[in-house]
Amino acid sequence: MDEETVEIQGRIFYQMVAIKDCILVQNLEVHQVAERVEALGQFVMKTRRTLKGHGNKVLCMDWCKDKRRIVSSSQDGKVIVWDSFTTNKEHAVTMPCTWVMACAYAPSGCAIACGGLDNKCSVYPLTFDKNENMAAKKKSVAMHTNYLSACSFTNSDMQILTASGDGTCALWDVESGQLLQSFHGHGADVLCLDLAPSETGNTFVSGGCDKKAMVWDMRSGQCVQAFETHESDINSVRYYPSGDAFASGSDDATCRLYDLRADREVSIYSKESIIFGASSVDFSLSGRLLFAGYNDYTINVWDVLKGSRVSILFGHENRVSTLRVSPDGTAFCSGSWDHTLRVWA
Amino acid sequence: MWGWGEAGRNSPSRPPFAQMERVVVSMQDPDQGVEMRNQRLRITVIPHTVAGSDVVDWLVQKYCISEEEALHLGTLLVQHGYLYSLRSPRSLVLRPDDTPYRFQTPYFWTSTLWPAAELDYAIYLTKKNIRKQGALVGHEKEHYDQLHRKINHTWDLVVMQAREQLRAAKQRRKGDRLVIACQEQTYWLVNRPPPGVPSVLEQGPERSSCTAGRVQMTKNTEFYKREMERCRKALTRARVKSSICLEAYLKFSSQHGPHDPIMSGCLPSNPWVTDDDTYWIMNAPSVAVPTKLRVERWGFSFQELLEDPLGRAHFMDFLRTEFSAENLSFWEACEELRHGGQAQVHAMVDAVYQQFLAPGAARWVNIDSRTMERTLEGLQQPHRYVLDDAQLHIYMLMKKDSYPRFLKSSTYKDLLAEAVIPPEAKRRVFPFMRKPRHSSPSPALLPASTSGEPVAAASGPECGDGGT
DSSP states (O other): OOHHHHHHHHHHHHHHHHHHHHHHOOOHHHHHHHTTSOOOOOOOOOEEEEEEOOSSOEEEEEEOTTSSEEEEEETTSEEEEEETTTTEEEEEEEOSSSOOOEEEEOTTSSEEEEESTTSEEEEEEOOOOTTSOGGGGOEEEEEOSSOEEEEEEOSSTTEEEEEETTSEEEEEETTTOOEEEEEEOOSSOEEEEEEOOOSSOOEEEEEETTSOEEEEETTTOOEEEEEOOOSSOEEEEEEOTTSSEEEEEETTSOEEEEETTTTEEEEEEOOTTOOSOEEEEEEOTTSSEEEEEETTSOEEEEETTTOOEEEEEOOOSSOEEEEEEOTTSSOEEEEETTSEEEEEO | OOOOOSTTSOOTTOOOHHHHHHHHHHHTOTTTSOOOEEEEETTEEEEEEEEHHHHHHHHHHHHTOOHHHHHHHHHHHHHTTSEEESSOTTOOOOOSSSOEEEEOOGGGOTTTSOSOOHHHHHHHHHHHHHHSTTOOOHHHHHHHHHHHHHTGGGHHHHHHHHHHHHHHHHTSOHHHHHHHHHHHHHHHHHHSOOTTSOOTTOOOSOOOSSOTTOOOOOOSHHHHHHHHHHHHHHHHOOOOOHHHHHHHHHHHHHHHGGGOHHHHOOSSOOHHHHSOTHHHHHTOSSOSSOBHHHHHHTTTOHHHHHHSHHHHHHHHHHHHHTTOHHHHHHHHHHHHHHTSOGGGHHHHHHHHIIIIISTTOTTOOOOOHHHHHHHHHHTTSOOTTTTHHHHHHHHHHIIIIIHHHHHHSHHHHHHHHHOBOOOOOOOOSOTTSOOOOOOOOOGGGSOOOOTTOOTTTSOOOOGGGOOO
């Protein structure tokens, strides 16, 4: 079979899959099932902590497993570790680059990872030794050919998963900096990723500027599922707590829920009055609520099952760029271009 | 880095101009739009003005949203230059009262005149300078001086244009002159905001539409063969009906609802709300007596049991009574291998083999012969996933066999019976008496645990003795 034939065949298959996806997208079933669910009562969440200390836009944050510490990174290269319960800053390091768009807390709580326009992901062990300069022990782990947009430790401090503007994701060994696996398939910048809370498998989902959300097998490097129903860049992806589905937030001002076993989009969270892009999403512990931060400075809270909006939270004075629910679900933290982070409960 | 590329392209998180324009266009609909009136301004009458409160009301009606949200959306429209105040055009704020506003003419929409041209800005500033000497102050004066230096060679052109525009303006009626001045000023307020005012047009790093820095995938035969395989799999994949999936969400959410602090609260209280961290102390990773909710969760799924270090420890104790503790130890060792450092892979595989798989091993695990055969074969060339099959086999064994027995065992039942239900914290009588917020030892302070320990074992700090 010559090259041209293979190419044509490939394109035909691709179109068939795309058509299949279009036919199946219907939201009717969601609402029929969700009718049996009780509506949620009055919803009150307030800012309980405001973390001030960044001198510029906050771009990313992550929680420590101890449920109270967080790491945050900003446009001016500063990465800060806070005990957000007391609002004390515990560590601070200045990266040699600006726009630190990704940061992550190690599972042990003993290190953080971050990166951005330097195209790298670096790991900093956290130390309380006053004589030690945090930057001195910095370890350069990942190397991409374009900006780093997201990073996450896997189940241990020893491996890091990264996403980059060069269109790929990659898995790295922290100790040696060795590339363990790379993931090719996105047709444009990859903007976000999330690891699956699966009991047996190793999969993760990524979202990119090609409007696609792709699910990957970490072991083989292959894409196992892909979803393409968003109309613009996907800024954030997050798994539903059971691991059977994931939500995405996009510049098309919608959030969507994709089910992995049904292999399709099953719900869309949008409202005519919401016209700005969603920058980051996360679920509450039970998966009933979806919190989404938007570029219009607000946070919208969605009822995942009913598809309706439960509440809108005001407070930030510029874009909400990052949002994560705490590990025990008692609160969520949002970071914004207004230089602050807020913990809501 | 700050460029937006070609106009109309889905650029890096650019403001949703098209969507905002749709809103303001429907606001100006003669039948369905906001009520327009003539506004007397000093001695002129300006037509087609709208009151701030009417704008808010219209948004409330049209989108079924609250006044707060409508005001917020309206304010964004003003900040992006789609509406301007006649009385105080310098302030990009929407007042929900009878303050008169006007809709920006499409000519001066940011999306129309994009990008804002330096030359136009120079002309604008020059006009201001000519009209009134010393009118330029602050950042405008700075920009003016900068531009004068930069495009010095064509400055005559700038001055000529400025003079021409001023002359043409004088020919207009006073009302029109005022309006055009407001329109132009609004455009420049949005595109060249004064320092201290965050620009709504600020963008993140450019999301490259070009392929520089992009890892190229050669679209050769191999690539298409792989794509075809993926598509074939996608087409023939067994799909679960979405209604069944949704039932699963219902079940999951209702089962976990009482455990979701945001949905159902938490006892004794949510630390973020009351500043009391007792909740964290009582749910610390290793605590003498776990709470009832926590013990209940161990019964939801095997995964939940294993994820909780306390649950896992009790399960291990139970397995010891059944003489099958080596299964869990084997599983943990495999997890360590999978998530461990690359340099340790060989040594770990060896250690696991010696301890659990070799004939006559001290803690031999019972794997079916086929899996054992495959595993032994794979051990010829060890890698971090070489024990996956064996690990999965043992995992399913525990999940289907030992786990259900654990849940029925007296061990578990006793744990449930002895588990605590924390009393709800008494409301503080004096709201202004803030509780001191206890600090807690950072996980980074603990003596370094052996690297590569799986997460569930290397847990967070003991919050039990946080502060006094």
